[in-house]
Amino acid sequence: MALSLGFAAPPLATPRPRRARAAASFRASASPPALDRRRRRPQNAPGDFFVDHRCIDCQTCRWMAPEVFKRVDGKAAVAAQPISEEDRTKALQALLSCPTASIHIEKPAKDILQVQNMFPLPIDTHLLPGVYLCGYHSQDSYGATSYLITHPDGNILVDSPRYTTKLANNIEKLGGARYMFLTHRDDVADHRKWAERLKCERIIHSGDVENVTVDVEWKLTGNGPWTIGAGFELIHTPGHTEWACNWTA
Structure with missing residues (x-):
C-alpha cells in the first residue's frame, strides 16, 4: 500500500485548558438524581x-x-x-x-x-460504495459519527466509534481496518481500544495531538494533502479545529 503521509515527530500541541468544575451545590433542586x-x-x-x-x-x-x-x-x-x-x-x-x-x-x-448485526451500515451502495456508517456513537466524542471505508489496499476507520465487541466482530468480517484516521482531537474516543483490537495504525495531524493521542503512530505535518494508497487523500480542513483534516476518494 502506497503511503505518503509526510509525518514527523514535532513538539506536542499544548493541551486545551479544561473548564473548571462548578462549585458543588447542596440544594436538592440543583442536580436531579x-x-x-x-x-x-x-x-x-x-x-x-x-x-x-x-x-x-x-x-x-x-x-x-x-x-x-x-x-x-x-x-x-x-x-x-x-x-x-x-x-x-x-x-x-x-x-x-x-x-x-x-x-x-x-x-x-x-x-x-x-x-446490531446491521452495523457497519452501508450508506449508499450506488453513490458511495464501500462507505459504511459504524453507529455506536461515543459520548467522549460528543456523539460524532464514525465511518468504515473499504479499500483494496486496506480498510480505513474514520474517527472512533464507541468500542463494543459486537461492532469489532462485524468490522473484522468486512476485513478489519489497516488505518484509523482521526480527523481532529475531539473525535478520538476509544481509539486505543480499536487500535489494540484491529492492529490498525492511527493517523492524526500533529497540531491536534493531545495527551490522549501522544502514542498515535502517524502524525501529519504541514498543510498537506497527504495520500494513503490509490485514490484516497487526506486534506487539511481548518475550522472545527485549526488542524482538522478530512478525506476524499
Whole structure:
C-alpha cells in the first residue's frame, strides 16, 4: 500500500485548558438524581420508545430516524411511535447509536440482535460504495459519527466509534481496518481500544495531538494533502479545529 503521509515527530500541541468544575451545590433542586434523569421526558409521544433526560441534543437519532425523533424543548423526543418495520428498525439503530444511552424501549426488543448485526451500515451502495456508517456513537466524542471505508489496499476507520465487541466482530468480517484516521482531537474516543483490537495504525495531524493521542503512530505535518494508497487523500480542513483534516476518494 502506497503511503505518503509526510509525518514527523514535532513538539506536542499544548493541551486545551479544561473548564473548571462548578462549585458543588447542596440544594436538592440543583442536580436531579441519576435515576430521575433516566426517566421518560414528558415531551415523548405515548408508546414503547422514549428518550430520557440525559439527552445531549447531538442530533444522532433525528437524522437516523427522522420520522420518529424530533427536537422538543432543546432535546430529542419521540414525536411519533414507529409504525412500519422500516421506521422501527431505524429507531432501534438510533437506540444503539445514542452516545448517552438515552433512548429506551418499554418492552424487550426481540429484533435487537438483528439490528446490531446491521452495523457497519452501508450508506449508499450506488453513490458511495464501500462507505459504511459504524453507529455506536461515543459520548467522549460528543456523539460524532464514525465511518468504515473499504479499500483494496486496506480498510480505513474514520474517527472512533464507541468500542463494543459486537461492532469489532462485524468490522473484522468486512476485513478489519489497516488505518484509523482521526480527523481532529475531539473525535478520538476509544481509539486505543480499536487500535489494540484491529492492529490498525492511527493517523492524526500533529497540531491536534493531545495527551490522549501522544502514542498515535502517524502524525501529519504541514498543510498537506497527504495520500494513503490509490485514490484516497487526506486534506487539511481548518475550522472545527485549526488542524482538522478530512478525506476524499
